[in-house]
Amino acid sequence: MGRHVWIRLAYNRVPPSPLPVSGSHPVLELQGSILTLCHHTAMQGACVLLLLGLQLQLSFGIIPVEEEDPAFWNRQAAQALDVAKKLQPIQTAAKNVILFLGDGMGVPTVTATRILKGQMNGKLGPETPLAMDQFPYVALSKTYNVDRQVPDSAGTATAYLCGVKGNYKTIGVSAAARYNQCNTTSGNEVTSVMNRAKKAGKSVGVVTTSRVQHASPAGAYAHTVNRNWYSDADLPTDAQTYGCQDIATQLVYNMDIDVRHDEIGAGLGRGGGTLSTQSQATHSLGVLKDLHGFVGVILGGGRKYMFPEGTPDPEYPNDVNQTGVRKDKRNLVQEWQAKHQGAQYVWNRTALLQAASDSSVTHLMGLFEPADMKYNVQQDHTKDPTLEEMTEAALQVLSRNPQGFYLFVEGGRIDHGHHEGKAYMALTDTVMFDNAIAKANELTSELDTLILATADHSHVFSFGGYTLRGTSIFGLAPSKASDSKSYTSILYGNGPGYALGGGSRPDVNDSTSEDPSYRQQAAVPLSSESHGGEDVAVFARGPQAHLVHGVQEETFVAHLMAFAGCVEPYTDCNLPDPAGVSDAAHLAASPPSLALLAGAMLLLLAPTLY
Numbered sequence: 057m058g059r060h061v062w063i064r065l066a067y068n069r070v071p072p073s074p075l076p077v078s079g080s081h082p083v084l085e086l087q088g089s090i091l092t093l094c095h096h097t098a099m100q101g102a103c104v105l106l107l108l109g110l111q112l113q114l115s116f117g118i119i120p121v122e123e124e125d126p127a128f129w130n131r132q133a134a135q136a137l138d139v140a141k142k143l144q145p146i147q148t149a150a151k152n153v154i155l156f157l158g159d160g161m162g163v164p165t166v167t168a169t170r171i172l173k174g175q176m177n178g179k180l181g182p183e184t185p186l187a188m189d190q191f192p193y194v195a196l197s198k199t200y201n202v203d204r205q206v207p208d209s210a211g212t213a214t215a216y217l218c219g220v221k222g223n224y225k226t227i228g229v230s231a232a233a234r235y236n237q238c239n240t241t242s243g244n245e246v247t248s249v250m251n252r253a254k255k256a257g258k259s260v261g262v263v264t265t266s267r268v269q270h271a272s273p274a275g276a277y278a279h280t281v282n283r284n285w286y287s288d289a290d291l292p293t294d295a296q297t298y299g300c301q302d303i304a305t306q307l308v309y310n311m312d313i314d315v316r317h318d319e320i321g322a323g324l325g326r327g328g329g330t331l332s333t334q335s336q337a338t339h340s341l342g343v344l345k346d347l348h349g350f351v352g353v354i355l356g357g358g359r360k361y362m363f364p365e366g367t368p369d370p371e372y373p374n375d376v377n378q379t380g381v382r383k384d385k386r387n388l389v390q391e392w393q394a395k396h397q398g399a400q401y402v403w404n405r406t407a408l409l410q411a412a413s414d415s416s417v418t419h420l421m422g423l424f425e426p427a428d429m430k431y432n433v434q435q436d437h438t439k440d441p442t443l444e445e446m447t448e449a450a451l452q453v454l455s456r457n458p459q460g461f462y463l464f465v466e467g468g469r470i471d472h473g474h475h476e477g478k479a480y481m482a483l484t485d486t487v488m489f490d491n492a493i494a495k496a497n498e499l500t501s502e503l504d505t506l507i508l509a510t511a512d513h514s515h516v517f518s519f520g521g522y523t524l525r526g527t528s529i530f531g532l533a534p535s536k537a538s539d540s541k542s543y544t545s546i547l548y549g550n551g552p553g554y555a556l557g558g559g560s561r562p563d564v565n566d567s568t569s570e571d572p573s574y575r576q577q578a579a580v581p582l583s584s585e586s587h588g589g590e591d592v593a594v595f596a597r598g599p600q601a602h603l604v605h606g607v608q609e610e611t612f613v614a615h616l617m618a619f620a621g622c623v624e625p626y627t628d629c630n631l632p633d634p635a636g637v638s639d640a641a642h643l644a645a646s647p648p649s650l651a652l653l654a655g656a657m658l659l660l661l662a663p664t665l666y
């Protein structure tokens with residue numbers, strides 16, 4: 057496969073036009089400069105450029121030779137059309153439902169991640185589909201809160217997890233509840249699909265890279281008028297007086313509503329997945345009796361909200377800022393373990409992988425940092441599990457329930473990278489989020505498992521500037537701005553990247569813009585970059601995925617999950633049982649070695665991103 061290479065060399069203010077170079081092998085042409093290039097292989101893009109001459113700006117793009125031929129595009133589109141014509145809706149119920157939520161993963165973030173991940177895999181980038189891109193059905197989701205046009209993660213979690221829109225900063229309550237007014241909570245609670253799935257006999261799990269008490273995961277189990285009430289130490293006096301509970305306490309006591317056997321019986325046959333005959337159903341009931349309360353995988357960060365004030369953290373025993381924070385002196389992990397036989401608590405990667413493959417573990421809680429987990433690129437992969445590893449561990453445990461499972465997986469720190477104005481952190485975490493989707497897609501069958509991938513809201517993140525094909529997503533636009541300075545393709549509408557000092561914008565070069573901690577420039581100064589208000593995408597595959605179409609309210613996501621799983625209020629969904637079986641035995645047996653390998657590869661690839 058050939059590539060035409062465009063080399064473009066710009067002196068300060070006079071950028072020449074790109075120079076198309078013909079031939080089936082990459083050819084580099086340079087204009088009046090001292091430049092050293094290593095051998096450039098067509099696919100790997102690992103070429104080292106050594107630029108001598110401080111005032112020069114270099115960018116090079118690649119034109120694949122085959123893409124010059126109209127037949128290439130006609131053939132590719134015809135194939136895509138053929139796939140579309142053959143697409144058949146899967147009209148059964150879903151035994152399992154997995155919701156992947158990229159916090160703050162707007163459509164521009166998805167596209168930029170596609171380019172980044174493609175290049176990490178040795179491709180040019182934009183042509184290479186993400187795992188979520190390969191799902192057959194897509195819709196747009198309108199993310200506004202009842203009281204805000206541009207939403208937050210709390211009100212949106214209520215929408216896509218409970219099916220009812222709520223107000224900004226409130227979780228698991230209708231819009232009749234008011235922010236920070238504890239006495240408006242009671243009577244306004246709305247129930248999550250996860251809660252209803254559990255009532256129907258399914259196992260449930262929450263996996264996130266943020267703290268497990270954070271707004272998005274909390275939408276699965278909590279009811280609160282203030283998303284920041286992580287522990288009792290955060291509750292104001294009047295909230296304590298009125299009896300409002302902190303989110304950590306609700307995590308332990310709301311997620312584990314014990315399943316009564318009559319409810320299990322009612323759940324069979326509806327969302328019972330592969331249980332098609334009465335004898336199988338009876339057998340399954342016996343299994344469930346043995347696994348009484350077989351529910352609950354909780355993986356993420358958030359240790360400090362679970363332990364009494366001053367309790368040293370196991371990972372940072374000498375750091376006084378990482379100790380437990382609970383003023384009520386409760387040890388919620390201990391309380392959680394006392395509730396269930398077979399409940400295991402872990403706080404590092406090694407213990408997680410062991411627990412996940414131990415069939416005696418019926419409840420698994422893994423808390424890997426005192427608060428949020430680290431960005432993927434900052435993790436110590438011997439100590440911290442990746443999102444992909446946590447997803448695999450959760451699937452191993454949850455898939456043992458013959459009645460199926462409901463799993464929520466969040467790439468929680470995509471949002472934080474954007475808030476910090478550091479696109480590198482946001483996009484590399486989105487790559488890992490997509491890796492987790494790929495893993496779940498591989499480990500489950502589309503015949504019995506509905507997978508949705510979406511976001512709660514977007515960010516004021518953009519990329520533009522007519523960058524050349526194959527160039528870094530973190531790189532510069534090939535032309536100078538009107539102030540004769542360079543600018544990065546990625547820019548933020550607002551945020552901490554605002555750097556207008558003394559009336560003039562700072563210049564930027566390639567080595568600066570490729571630094572992982574670089575803050576892309578923003579038009580307006582804010583200590584934390586803000587969310588964006590445009591629609592986000594919903595990608596879907598599996599039973600009832602074909603209902604994902606058109607422009608929908610964000611609440612549609614929750615209702616679709618409830619309908620496909622035949623749980624309340626759609627227990628009379630009238631859908632046939634799924635035909636396929638996700639390979640639970642395989643899941644339980646396979647060690648997560650591939651995930652480890654992928655983590656190691658990311659580390660190896662990281663230098664090429666700088």
Ligand SMILES: [Zn+2]
Pocket residue numbers: 160209471472475587
């Ligand atoms: Zn946010």
